[in-house]
Amino acid sequence: MSISWYLVVSAFVFCIGAAGVLVRRNPLVVLLCLELMLNAGNLALVAFARMHGNADGHVFALVVIVVAACEVTVGLGLIVALYRRRLPIDVDRMRELQG
Amino acid sequence: MSATGWAWVVLLAPLAGTLVIALGWRALPGRAPGWIGTGAITVSFAAAVATLLDLQSRGEEERQLVSSAWDYAKTAGVDAELSILVDPLSVLMILVVTGVSALIHLYSVAYLASDRGYARFFAYLNFFVFSMLLLVLAGNFLVLIVGWAFVGAASYLLISFWYRRTTATEAGIKAFVINVVGDVGLVLGTYFIFQGTGTLDFLGSFEAVQDSFGRNDGELVAGCCLLLVGAFAKSAQIPLHTWLPDAMEGPTPVSALIHAATMVTAGVYLIARMHPLFEQAPAAADVGAIIGCLTLVVAATIALVQTDLKRVIAYSTMSQIGYMVMGVSAGAYAAGLFHLMTHAFFKALLFMAAGSVIGAMAGTQDLDRMGGFRRSMPFTFGCFVVGGLALAGVPPFSGFFSKDELLLLVGDRGGWHWILYGFGYLAALLTAVYTFRMIFRAFLGEPVAEARALERGELHHAEHHTNPATGEQEDTDVGFPGPEHHIAERAPQMRAAMAVLAVLATVAGLLQIPFGVTHLVDGFLEPTFAESELYERNPSDGQIGLGLVLGALVGLGGIFLAHLIWVRKPGTSAALRARLAPAHQLLARKWYFDEAIDILVVRPFALAGRFCQQVFERVVVNGFFVGGTTGAVRAGSAAVRAAQSGYLRLYAALLLLGGGALTLYFLIASS
Numbered sequence: 001m002s003i004s005w006y007l008v009v010s011a012f013v014f015c016i017g018a019a020g021v022l023v024r025r026n027p028l029v030v031l032l033c034l035e036l037m038l039n040a041g042n043l044a045l046v047a048f049a050r051m052h053g054n055a056d057g058h059v060f061a062l063v064v065i066v067v068a069a070c071e072v073t074v075g076l077g078l079i080v081a082l083y084r085r086r087l088p089i090d091v092d093r094m095r096e097l098q099g
Numbered sequence: 100m101s102a103t104g105w106a107w108v109v110l111l112a113p114l115a116g117t118l119v120i121a122l123g124w125r126a127l128p129g130r131a132p133g134w135i136g137t138g139a140i141t142v143s144f145a146a147a148v149a150t151l152l153d154l155q156s157r158g159e160e161e162r163q164l165v166s167s168a169w170d171y172a173k174t175a176g177v178d179a180e181l182s183i184l185v186d187p188l189s190v191l192m193i194l195v196v197t198g199v200s201a202l203i204h205l206y207s208v209a210y211l212a213s214d215r216g217y218a219r220f221f222a223y224l225n226f227f228v229f230s231m232l233l234l235v236l237a238g239n240f241l242v243l244i245v246g247w248a249f250v251g252a253a254s255y256l257l258i259s260f261w262y263r264r265t266t267a268t269e270a271g272i273k274a275f276v277i278n279v280v281g282d283v284g285l286v287l288g289t290y291f292i293f294q295g296t297g298t299l300d301f302l303g304s305f306e307a308v309q310d311s312f313g314r315n316d317g318e319l320v321a322g323c324c325l326l327l328v329g330a331f332a333k334s335a336q337i338p339l340h341t342w343l344p345d346a347m348e349g350p351t352p353v354s355a356l357i358h359a360a361t362m363v364t365a366g367v368y369l370i371a372r373m374h375p376l377f378e379q380a381p382a383a384a385d386v387g388a389i390i391g392c393l394t395l396v397v398a399a400t401i402a403l404v405q406t407d408l409k410r411v412i413a414y415s416t417m418s419q420i421g422y423m424v425m426g427v428s429a430g431a432y433a434a435g436l437f438h439l440m441t442h443a444f445f446k447a448l449l450f451m452a453a454g455s456v457i458g459a460m461a462g463t464q465d466l467d468r469m470g471g472f473r474r475s476m477p478f479t480f481g482c483f484v485v486g487g488l489a490l491a492g493v494p495p496f497s498g499f500f501s502k503d504e505l506l507l508l509v510g511d512r513g514g515w516h517w518i519l520y521g522f523g524y525l526a527a528l529l530t531a532v533y534t535f536r537m538i539f540r541a542f543l544g545e546p547v548a549e550a551r552a553l554e555r556g557e558l559h560h561a562e563h564h565t566n567p568a569t570g571e572q573e574d575t576d577v578g579f580p581g582p583e584h585h586i587a588e589r590a591p592q593m594r595a596a597m598a599v600l601a602v603l604a605t606v607a608g609l610l611q612i613p614f615g616v617t618h619l620v621d622g623f624l625e626p627t628f629a630e631s632e633l634y635e636r637n638p639s640d641g642q643i644g645l646g647l648v649l650g651a652l653v654g655l656g657g658i659f660l661a662h663l664i665w666v667r668k669p670g671t672s673a674a675l676r677a678r679l680a681p682a683h684q685l686l687a688r689k690w691y692f693d694e695a696i697d698i699l700v701v702r703p704f705a706l707a708g709r710f711c712q713q714v715f716e717r718v719v720v721n722g723f724f725v726g727g728t729t730g731a732v733r734a735g736s737a738a739v740r741a742a743q744s745g746y747l748r749l750y751a752a753l754l755l756l757g758g759g760a761l762t763l764y765f766l767i768a769s770s
Contacts, residue, residue: 098744
């Protein structure tokens with residue numbers, strides 16, 4: 001199978017994730033969409049690694065997975081903290097850091 | 100030790116004294132600071148004598164020694180080093196400075212005994228002597244400038260010694276500001292000379308001056324005139340003289356040391372030291388001679404009508420310095436320096452005696468309120484008369500020989516110098532009149548209450564201490580004069596210092612008797628002025644004789660005139676004042692120099708300052724520069740701030756757009 005198929009799928013998933021980040025206001029869903037974007041990247045990396053026949057892309061993909069896990073931990077922690085303080089769970093209403 | 104080694108000791112002893120007193124004053128008991136200060140200067144004087152002896156044991160050709168402690172910078176044509184020049188001229192100066200200073204320190208030990216600032220006074224006084232020695236021993240222009248500025252600073256500290264007196268602090272500021280004008284002149288003059296000769300060293304630049312500058316070269320004349328500005332400011336010559344009479348606000352020993360014997364002679368020393376430059380620029384030297392002549396006449400006339408005892412002596416100092424400046428500018432170097440030396444003796448003596456009278460008057464300096472101190476203060480009276488006779492130039496006192504020789508050598512230059520000669524003798528007549536006016540008014544006549552109290556054996560003390568200039572009430576804490584006053588009759592230290600000076604003022608003239616009897620000063624200074632074309636001159640015997648007779652007649656005539664006006668016919672002075680009211684007004688207001696300087700310099704500067712403060716500062720600096728910059732930054736940041744909306748999704752969209760745009764760019768660029 002040509003590498004183009006993998007890349008098309010990867011781009012497709014990435015765009016879905018990006019659109020989700022842009023249109024959804026629930027931080028939980030935003031995090032989920034971020035995961036989609038990261039995994040689209042992973043898919044492309046692994047596909048390129050297979051194409052070149054070496055393991056570099058795999059290593060990158062593993063690192064990205066680890067980073068994604070950390071990010072989810074922090075993000076979920078923040079969301080739980082917001083919930084506990086009874087703040088609105090809405091990214092558009094969390095805009096105190098403005099100029 | 101060699102002459103230069105001793106000269107370093109001369110320089111360092113007062114510095115050590117300053118440091119010990121200034122750092123250890125808490126630990127020093129009672130009068131110890133005074134004795135330490137006096138001791139330091141005495142050591143310095145002894146070292147100066149040793150320098151003299153070592154110098155005289157050398158051959159005539161080898162009497163100009165330079166010693167350098169270290170090089171500060173020696174690059175790119177600048178030779179900045181800490182070097183001293185020991186030659187007959189500087190040795191004469193250190194002898195006079197340390198000798199007179201030692202006596203004045205001794206005098207001050209008693210005179211300021213009850214002052215709360217006792218230790219501070221001696222720290223300042225030692226610092227002043229150190230600065231003055233640095234000035235006269237300097238071996239290059241840089242060290243000279245440093246010494247010059249130090250002397251100005253020390254003068255400021257000492258004039259404002261009683262710092263809670265507003266009149267004293269104002270006088271100190273005035274003296275400092277005018278001295279800084281002189282400092283600027285000296286620095287700019289040095290620049291002109293350095294540019295031409297390429298070296299800062301005295302001997303080097305004197306050698307190079309003949310080759311670097313033509314005779315009366317414009318740049319050299321400008322440089323010398325700027326040096327003269329420095330000399331005029333330090334030596335209180337017209338028009339930079341107004342600080343000297345005001346400087347009498349300082350304690351009397353300060354007036355004796357700084358404003359009579361040492362600091363004000365720095366200008367004379369400067370002109371004598373720079374004589375190779377001035378001989379190459381005769382136009383500048385002529386300026387010096389004319390200004391000196393103008394000053395000596397103007398100051399003598401003002402001294403005729405002043406009623407403040409110390410101010411009369413101050414104007415007399417100005418007048419005598421005018422003689423010296425005229426002399427050294429006209430090439431009468433040895434005579435000018437000889438007069439400098441005798442003047443240091445008799446003027447310090449006069450100030451000390453005046454201090455004693457002021458002590459007896461409990462701080463009052465007004466001649467109108469004095470009288471009849473002759474019987475109650477015989478020693479002070481005697482000293483005052485000796486000083487007065489020397490100042491008036493009565494034979495055989497010291498001033499007689501020095502003044503006549505000076506005037507003779509000035510006149511001997513010929514041409515218009517004879518006019519200066521004439522004015523010199525006219526002012527000498529006035530000198531005798533105003534000197535004996537002081538003596539007759541303070542010591543003769545009906546004894547005032549203070550004098551009668553003293554005759555009964557009690558020293559008058561004011562019930563309330565007041566500022567003699569304004570009458571403001573004062574206490575006796577630090578920053579004001581102490582509670583007790585001291586007079587020579589009661590204080591052995593004061594008497595000792597005055598006695599030595601009285602002897603010197605009487606006999607110092609014998610060092611240089613005309614008709615070739617003695618010429619010690621002349622011969623001693625010869626090596627410094629060996630290259631000078633004006634040094635060796637031989638006026639005819641007739642001229643010398645005429646000068647001596649004229650000098651003696653003028654001196655005695657002046658005394659006779661003063662006796663006539665103030666003793667024999669006491670109403671004469673009031674009648675003269677009524678008859679010549681406008682002239683009296685002119686002299687009493689000091690020829691309106693203060694007013695003229697106020698209108699010509701102070702007010703325009705104040706106006707310019709106010710303009711800058713209210714218009715330039717407000718509109719240009721605050722409005723344009725400061726306001727413009729902050730406005731631009733504020734407008735820029737407002738634009739940038741609009742992007743920081745706080746919408747997370749907006750940031751993400753911008754990020755994606757940016758990333759997308761970059762990707763597109765690289766795709767297009769690579770294909």
